[in-house]
Amino acid sequence: MTAQRTPLYDEHVRLGAQMTNFSGWVMPLQYSSIREEHRAVREAVGLFDLSHMGELSVTDEHLAQRVVSRDLAKLRTGHAQYAMLCNERGGIIDDVLVYSMADGSHFLVVNAGNQDSDFDWVRSRAPSPLVGEGRGGGSRELVLNVGRDWALLGVQGPHAVALVQRLSDQDLSALRYYAFVEGKVAGVAAIISRTGYTGEDGFEIFCANRDAPGLWRTLLEEGDGDGIRPAGLGARDTLRLEAGLRLYGNDMDADTNPLEAGLDWTLSLDNDFIGRDAILRAREQGLTRVLAGLRMLDRSIPRHGYPVVNGAERVGVVTSGNVSFTLGYNIAMAYLPPALATVGARLGVDVRGTVAPAEVVALPFYKRPRPQ
Amino acid sequence: MPDLSAMRFSQSHEWVKREGDAATVGISEYAQSQLGDVIYLELPNVDQALEVGGRLGVIESVKAASDLYSPVAGQVSEVNQELKDHPEYVNQDPYGKGWIIKLRGVKDNPALLDQKAYDAFVQGQSGS
Numbered sequence: 100m101t102a103q104r105t106p107l108y109d110e111h112v113r114l115g116a117q118m119t120n121f122s123g124w125v126m127p128l129q130y131s132s133i134r135e136e137h138r139a140v141r142e143a144v145g146l147f148d149l150s151h152m153g154e155l156s157v158t159d160e161h162l163a164q165r166v167v168s169r170d171l172a173k174l175r176t177g178h179a180q181y182a183m184l185c186n187e188r189g190g191i192i193d194d195v196l197v198y199s200m201a202d203g204s205h206f207l208v209v210n211a212g213n214q215d216s217d218f219d220w221v222r223s224r225a226p227s228p229l230v231g232e233g234r235g236g237g238s239r240e241l242v243l244n245v246g247r248d249w250a251l252l253g254v255q256g257p258h259a260v261a262l263v264q265r266l267s268d269q270d271l272s273a274l275r276y277y278a279f280v281e282g283k284v285a286g287v288a289a290i291i292s293r294t295g296y297t298g299e300d301g302f303e304i305f306c307a308n309r310d311a312p313g314l315w316r317t318l319l320e321e322g323d324g325d326g327i328r329p330a331g332l333g334a335r336d337t338l339r340l341e342a343g344l345r346l347y348g349n350d351m352d353a354d355t356n357p358l359e360a361g362l363d364w365t366l367s368l369d370n371d372f373i374g375r376d377a378i379l380r381a382r383e384q385g386l387t388r389v390l391a392g393l394r395m396l397d398r399s400i401p402r403h404g405y406p407v408v409n410g411a412e413r414v415g416v417v418t419s420g421n422v423s424f425t426l427g428y429n430i431a432m433a434y435l436p437p438a439l440a441t442v443g444a445r446l447g448v449d450v451r452g453t454v455a456p457a458e459v460v461a462l463p464f465y466k467r468p469r470p471q
Numbered sequence: 472m473p474d475l476s477a478m479r480f481s482q483s484h485e486w487v488k489r490e491g492d493a494a495t496v497g498i499s500e501y502a503q504s505q506l507g508d509v510i511y512l513e514l515p516n517v518d519q520a521l522e523v524g525g526r527l528g529v530i531e532s533v534k535a536a537s538d539l540y541s542p543v544a545g546q547v548s549e550v551n552q553e554l555k556d557h558p559e560y561v562n563q564d565p566y567g568k569g570w571i572i573k574l575r576g577v578k579d580n581p582a583l584l585d586q587k588a589y590d591a592f593v594q595g596q597s598g599s
Contacts, residue, residue: 117507128507128534129507132507132508132562133507133508133533133534134508134533134559333507333533333534337533398511398555399511400510400511400531400536402535402536421533422510422511422533451529451536
């Protein structure tokens with residue numbers, strides 16, 4: 100299969116990005132330096148192409164409620180929530196953002212590599228027949244796979260709000276975290292969402308594919324004085340790790356339940372969503388592993404798949420690990436037995452045959468300083 | 472750009488510069504650009520004997536950990552201690568202060584490439 104290109108592919112090439120294959124898409128890994136792009140997001144503002152992310156539009160409220168782990172009745176129009184899609188065994192099929200739209204539909208932002216499988220799965224859970232009765236009497240699809248119609252730009256960092264505000268017709272300072280509004284940015288019709296995956300304040304801006312290159316260029320030009328830098332998937336990964344944000348496929352998968360992944364807070368267990376019963380059973384039986392943070396006590400770099408040891412015994416595995424540019428030491432997330440996943444516990448990470456000392460620390464590793 | 476005419480390159484992207492039977496070893500500009508930000512190096516002990524193609528250490532960038540191979544046979548006489556606190560020197564100045572080890576008792580390796588041949592090899596690899 101040839102890798103798909105986002106509408107911003109030519110922009111990345113023009114900026115000299117090093118491109119990489121990610122979940123079937125050819126994406127910028129870095130433009131200049133992951134370290135510098137990471138720093139720009141923490142200290143100024145970074146611009147990301149997130150157009151590879153998938154989007155599903157679920158027009159049937161009951162279907163949305165059945166597949167999403169949170170109580171959507173409590174999600175007000177104009178707001179978004181982080182939630183899980185689970186299988187019947189309680190395993191995580193995907194982690195998603197659910198947007199409650201003005202027309203009553205739910206817009207699901209899903210991982211690039213899961214877009215088509217998520218769509219098939221949600222559709223397979225729709226009541227029969229697949230095509231329901233529309234309000235106007237005609238037929239309507241209960242779920243639409245619309246990811247390839249949307250471009251998505253991330254503008255993240257302490258200067259993001261001021262930059263996007265200057266270019267928008269909406270009052271964005273009034274937009275709360277995890278709220279969104281439809282409006283214009285640089286003259287382009289967009290959904291402006293105060294969300295992100297970096298641990299910083301900022302926006303994710305959805306627009307039509309054809310408008311994306313112009314919006315991208317305007318943000319880079321107008322953001323010059325704010326210290327904007329285009330940032331690739333490399334910085335996205337080091338940023339999200341510092342912020343303790345899980346990466347699907349690395350830190351969780353269809354054999355991981357949300358309790359193990361430390362995502363209890365994304366579950367409305369009073370709601371009968373798919374996987375709920377299995378999750379309740381798992382809770383009753385007690386967990387055998389939980390995701391924990393590790394701080395390396397030497398300079399070794401923990402990586403995905405490295406064993407975690409307690410003395411001579413292998414007790415867990417690193418799911419994500421890297422340098423923390425912001426904190427100045429190396430960090431990892433790892434699955435550990437609950438008894439060992441206590442802050443301050445001393446463990447080791449087997450780094451290519453040598454045990455490197457590590458200490459269990461609380462997640463997230465990094466929290467942005469709050470204003471005031 | 473430093474004068475690379477005295478350097479020889481391996482197909483695993485290390486460079487070596489001979490001075491008598493001593494030599495300095497590092498990684499090429501192309502290698503550092505492909506690795507991206509270097510954050511840690513695992514280096515050999517002084518006096519360790521290295522064969523041609525023998526593993527001399529590990530270089531870690533944000534993206535991945537990669538093995539380093541010795542382009543020549545010899546004995547480690549010095550490792551660049553500066554890289555402990557400044558691994559970024561490998562990115563900033565791969566042919567200068569980003570050198571990695573020095574060797575003594577170095578034997579010739581006729582299989583190494585001169586700069587021109589190495590550049591052609593890199594062109595072929597990057598497909599550009």
